[in-house]
Amino acid sequence: MDPSRKRRIRLVVALSAAVILAGALAYTSFSASSAAVSPSRLLASADTGHSYQLTGKVVDGSISRHGDATLFRVRDRNGSASVPVRYVGAVPDPFRDGREVIVTVRKRGATFVGEKDSLVTKCPSKFTDKPTSKT
Amino acid sequence: MATVGQACLILALLTCVYGIVASLYGARAGRRDWVDSGRRAVYALAFLAIVSFAILVSAFLRSDFHYEVVATHSSTTTPAFYRAAAAWSSQEGSLLLWVLLLSLWSSVVLFLVRRHLRDVAPYATAVLLGFGAFFTGLLVFAATPFKTMAVAPPEGTGLDPLLRHPSMMIHPPMLYSGYTLWAIPFAFAVGALIVRRVDADWIRATRRFALAAWCFLGIGILLGARWSYAELGWGGYWAWDPVENASLLPWLTGTAFIHSVMVQEKRGMLKVWNVSLVLATGTLAVLGTFLVRSGILDSIHAFGASTLGAPFVILIGLMIAGGIYLVVSRRALLASEHKLDSLLSRESAFLGNNLVLVGLAFVVFWGTFFPLISEAVTGTKAAVGPPWFNRYTVPLALVLVLLSGIGPVIAWRRATWANARRNLLAPTAAALAVLAALLAFGVTKSATSLAMFVFAAFTVAVVVQEFARGVAARRAMAREGPLRALVSLVQRNRRRYGGYTVHLGMAVLFVGVAASTAFQHARDVRLTPGTTATVGGYQVKYVRATARPVYRGERLERVALGAVLDVRKDGRHVTTLRTERGYYPSAAPFASGSLIRGIFDGDATSEVGMKAGLTRDLWTAIQPDPEYLNKVIDATAAKTAGKPPAQQAQAVGRLLSVYRQGAFPAQFRIISSPLVSWIWLGGIIVFAGGLIALWPAPDAARRRVTAGYAARVARELGRA
Amino acid sequence: MDFLAPVIVIVVLGVVVWLVSGPLRAGATVVEDADAARREDLEAAKEAKYREIRDAELDFRTGKLSEADWRALDRELRAEAMELLRRLDALG
Numbered sequence: 001m002d003p004s005r006k007r008r009i010r011l012v013v014a015l016s017a018a019v020i021l022a023g024a025l026a027y028t029s030f031s032a033s034s035a036a037v038s039p040s041r042l043l044a045s046a047d048t049g050h051s052y053q054l055t056g057k058v059v060d061g062s063i064s065r066h067g068d069a070t071l072f073r074v075r076d077r078n079g080s081a082s083v084p085v086r087y088v089g090a091v092p093d094p095f096r097d098g099r100e101v102i103v104t105v106r107k108r109g110a111t112f113v114g115e116k117d118s119l120v121t122k123c124p125s126k127f128t129d130k131p132t133s134k135t
Numbered sequence: 136m137a138t139v140g141q142a143c144l145i146l147a148l149l150t151c152v153y154g155i156v157a158s159l160y161g162a163r164a165g166r167r168d169w170v171d172s173g174r175r176a177v178y179a180l181a182f183l184a185i186v187s188f189a190i191l192v193s194a195f196l197r198s199d200f201h202y203e204v205v206a207t208h209s210s211t212t213t214p215a216f217y218r219a220a221a222a223w224s225s226q227e228g229s230l231l232l233w234v235l236l237l238s239l240w241s242s243v244v245l246f247l248v249r250r251h252l253r254d255v256a257p258y259a260t261a262v263l264l265g266f267g268a269f270f271t272g273l274l275v276f277a278a279t280p281f282k283t284m285a286v287a288p289p290e291g292t293g294l295d296p297l298l299r300h301p302s303m304m305i306h307p308p309m310l311y312s313g314y315t316l317w318a319i320p321f322a323f324a325v326g327a328l329i330v331r332r333v334d335a336d337w338i339r340a341t342r343r344f345a346l347a348a349w350c351f352l353g354i355g356i357l358l359g360a361r362w363s364y365a366e367l368g369w370g371g372y373w374a375w376d377p378v379e380n381a382s383l384l385p386w387l388t389g390t391a392f393i394h395s396v397m398v399q400e401k402r403g404m405l406k407v408w409n410v411s412l413v414l415a416t417g418t419l420a421v422l423g424t425f426l427v428r429s430g431i432l433d434s435i436h437a438f439g440a441s442t443l444g445a446p447f448v449i450l451i452g453l454m455i456a457g458g459i460y461l462v463v464s465r466r467a468l469l470a471s472e473h474k475l476d477s478l479l480s481r482e483s484a485f486l487g488n489n490l491v492l493v494g495l496a497f498v499v500f501w502g503t504f505f506p507l508i509s510e511a512v513t514g515t516k517a518a519v520g521p522p523w524f525n526r527y528t529v530p531l532a533l534v535l536v537l538l539s540g541i542g543p544v545i546a547w548r549r550a551t552w553a554n555a556r557r558n559l560l561a562p563t564a565a566a567l568a569v570l571a572a573l574l575a576f577g578v579t580k581s582a583t584s585l586a587m588f589v590f591a592a593f594t595v596a597v598v599v600q601e602f603a604r605g606v607a608a609r610r611a612m613a614r615e616g617p618l619r620a621l622v623s624l625v626q627r628n629r630r631r632y633g634g635y636t637v638h639l640g641m642a643v644l645f646v647g648v649a650a651s652t653a654f655q656h657a658r659d660v661r662l663t664p665g666t667t668a669t670v671g672g673y674q675v676k677y678v679r680a681t682a683r684p685v686y687r688g689e690r691l692e693r694v695a696l697g698a699v700l701d702v703r704k705d706g707r708h709v710t711t712l713r714t715e716r717g718y719y720p721s722a723a724p725f726a727s728g729s730l731i732r733g734i735f736d737g738d739a740t741s742e743v744g745m746k747a748g749l750t751r752d753l754w755t756a757i758q759p760d761p762e763y764l765n766k767v768i769d770a771t772a773a774k775t776a777g778k779p780p781a782q783q784a785q786a787v788g789r790l791l792s793v794y795r796q797g798a799f800p801a802q803f804r805i806i807s808s809p810l811v812s813w814i815w816l817g818g819i820i821v822f823a824g825g826l827i828a829l830w831p832a833p834d835a836a837r838r839r840v841t842a843g844y845a846a847r848v849a850r851e852l853g854r855a
Numbered sequence: 856m857d858f859l860a861p862v863i864v865i866v867v868l869g870v871v872v873w874l875v876s877g878p879l880r881a882g883a884t885v886v887e888d889a890d891a892a893r894r895e896d897l898e899a900a901k902e903a904k905y906r907e908i909r910d911a912e913l914d915f916r917t918g919k920l921s922e923a924d925w926r927a928l929d930r931e932l933r934a935e936a937m938e939l940l941r942r943l944d945a946l947g
Binding site for chain 3 (some may be wrong): 183610
């Protein structure tokens with residue numbers, strides 16, 4: 001076999017291996033991902049057992065504790081539809097009423113149970129363009 | 136002064152545009168004076184950036200709330216040290232920092248290579264000034280830091296308390312130095328492609344800056360991890376957050392680049408690969424800046440929606456399209472000068488390392504941008520979590536560590552099996568010994584971390600062996616003592632031994648990561664004073680509650696509620712941990728009519744209690760139980776609302792003493808994590824290795840001068 | 856303050872113009888000296904080649920290259936270095 005042919009074969013093998021690996025990567029990412037959904041979407045359709053990435057704002061006055069768990073409601077960014085969330089573990093520092101949060105949840109009966117350590121609070125926007133309207 | 140700052144920015148934009156025109160004209164017409172003038176435009180840009188940055192920082196230090204950015208990002212209660220850092224916590228300030236660092240580093244580089252690469256340099260200058268024009272353009276038209284208000288508010292909003300950590304002083308400048316330094320090899324690669332001079336010259340000229348970029352970016356990433364670990368209340372150092380990933384991407388491709396350029400320097404191979412890598416790295420560095428600034432991906436760092444998305448997308452699009460055009464149109468020139476001689480050679484080891492690194496970069500890229508990809512494909516934004524990342528990155532990292540051990544002992548071109556066997560024998564034996572020891576001690580909980588320990592031991596053994604053999608060879612050649620031989624060996628071969636040191640540091644770092652991930656004990660527990668929790672064999676007792684106000688000057692900076700914890704193992708006292716949660720009053724604490732509301736409705740942040748050790752870190756953070764706390768706060772607020780400030784301040788004092796004595800429950804996160812310190816230690820070793828490799832060799836310039844003198848001396852002594 | 860700002864801006868502008876126009880004020884048009892540029896690059900290439908020769912020797916001394924391989928490689932590298940020196944000399 002002449003060297004250039006050998007090189008070409010090597011290249012083809014390497015490329016197809018890369019394509020297969022990339023394909024596997026892409027495939028698993030779709031099955032392992034959790035869809036980012038708003039509370040209203042979650043209310044409309046949620047399958048028990050499937051995990052969702054819930055984003056929205058913490059409803060004012062909804063935070064309460066129940067033993068080790070924190071209970072709160074998350075509402076749409078611009079709307080009032082809200083879902084109850086039960087989260088076990090320490091909540092991040094900026095967590096409070098009205099903050100924007102992201103939490104990975106699974107449906108358990110009527111409430112949504114948060115995955116451990118999945119609760120993220122968005123930085124209180126110190127980086128916004130608009131000046132905060134606080135006086 | 137704000138007018139001066141604004142004028143400087145406009146001037147800077149004009150300077151960039153002038154410099155681009157002058158450089159391009161000079162290059163086309165072969166006019167050296169115009170090229171020099173274009174280069175000086177970069178110096179002028181640096182000067183203007185320094186002036187405007189100084190104006191901004193001084194406004195922050197003086198707490199001049201006429202400036203809008205100062206009023207929204209700082210306050211008089213922010214410590215002076217952090218007021219300077221607050222300058223770059225704002226979007227405007229951070230863009231200015233970008234321009235400042237870009238212009239400073241570009242000036243240094245263009246000054247150093249002013250006599251080299253005369254055909255390439257003007258185009259590189261134009262590219263660098265192009266970046267400068269883009270960012271100053273943003274500062275002038277979209278996000279000016281010098282916007283003022285006619286009436287200054289009495290107090291600013293304050294720097295986010297989360298950012299009040301020493302590493303926040305150095306983390307952003309380091310990261311941005313890394314990002315901007317990557318622009319330099321990028322610019323020179325573009326220049327080299329434009330003038331069709333694609334030999335190793337541009338690589339030689341910019342190698343040191345690529346290395347510096349790699350080093351700074353790495354330190355920046357590590358400092359960010361350190362900040363997350365020591366300041367955020369979750370006790371981890373890496374979360375595969377989009378912004379973390381964004382900084383990791385150029386670092387990964389950059390690591391690949393600084394390895395594969397050696398193949399081009401020595402063998403004239405992999406030219407297409409190298410230019411593609413550096414173009415990708417430069418683009419990813421800008422993409423990193425963009426991700427932080429745009430908020431297109433949900434992240435803890437996504438700093439609100441921003442208007443800067445569109446210009447960045449255009450810039451990145453231009454960089455990608457331009458890069459692809461240049462590589463494709465020059466592909467004939469980029470043909471390899473040699474072929475791979477043998478699969479057992481340093482070249483193929485580097486090729487392997489490159490494939491792994493680029494594979495890692497691809498995984499990280501895919502996972503980071505998956506929300507956008509999935510939105511395009513399925514219509515819903517979906518994200519992948521850390522387990523998905525770990526599934527791919529862990530095996531790739533294992534291969535990488537193993538390769539970092541194998542690579543150094545294999546010769547260029549054609550290594551012989553006999554030599555390779557001889558060189559790998561001792562390290563393999565060492566790795567097997569470590570494996571046996573680990574199995575004997577029952578460290579079998581996690582197969583991947585076991586593999587990591589063994590591979591890291593192998594790599595460490597290789598590096599030690601390399602140093603020992605080098606010293607032996609040096610002693611044989613120069614008859615020096617062992618220590619002297621080591622110093623001169625490293626001095627004469629900085630790149631090689633600097634590189635080995637980096638490998639050593641990475642091995643140590645990965646051991647830290649593997650151990651602290653697999654053997655960590657973490658618990659979230661609810662304790663009242665007097666009760667005890669057990670975490671990983673340690674008995675942690677909540678001894679007593681603490682509560683204190685913290686003043687800065689006359690003003691209340693924060694109220695800190697905390698705990699003293701006593702840690703014992705088998706009844707023996709290990710350490711005492713103190714952790715607090717700081718409540719920072721909002722800018723106008725009396726706005727709601729109640730001081731106590733103003734305090735507890737503001738920002739809050741954990742002060743982590745930590746006992747760090749070489750073998751184990753004990754880490755804890757407190758969160759006073761909001762249910763009980765809120766009751767007391769509500770009661771106090773109701774009682775004191777509308778009362779005079781002095782009375783309200785007294786009420787706060789009473790509340791603190793109630794908290795101290797009231798046996799309130801609190802939520803604790805307690806973590807016992809082995810070898811976390813090895814991560815930081817490994818980072819320091821990596822940094823030291825980088826410095827060794829970076830340090831200018833004593834040869835070159837100086838020798839040229841002394842050679843002239845030596846010849847003259849020889850001549851005059853009549854011995855020539 | 857108000858009258859100071861324009862003064863500072865003018866001073867800054869002056870510094871920038873002075874700095875940038877330096878090479879242009881130098882007088883007669885300087886045409887690119889191709890030889891000097893070439894020499895700098897050849898010097899750099901020579902340094903790199905020397906480093907490679909030293910590197911190969913260290914590889915041999917630390918047992919990564921067999922003696923025969925090293926001798927062959929060394930010969931080759933030295934020939935390339937000599938070629939660089941010849942080109943440097945040709946520039947005069």
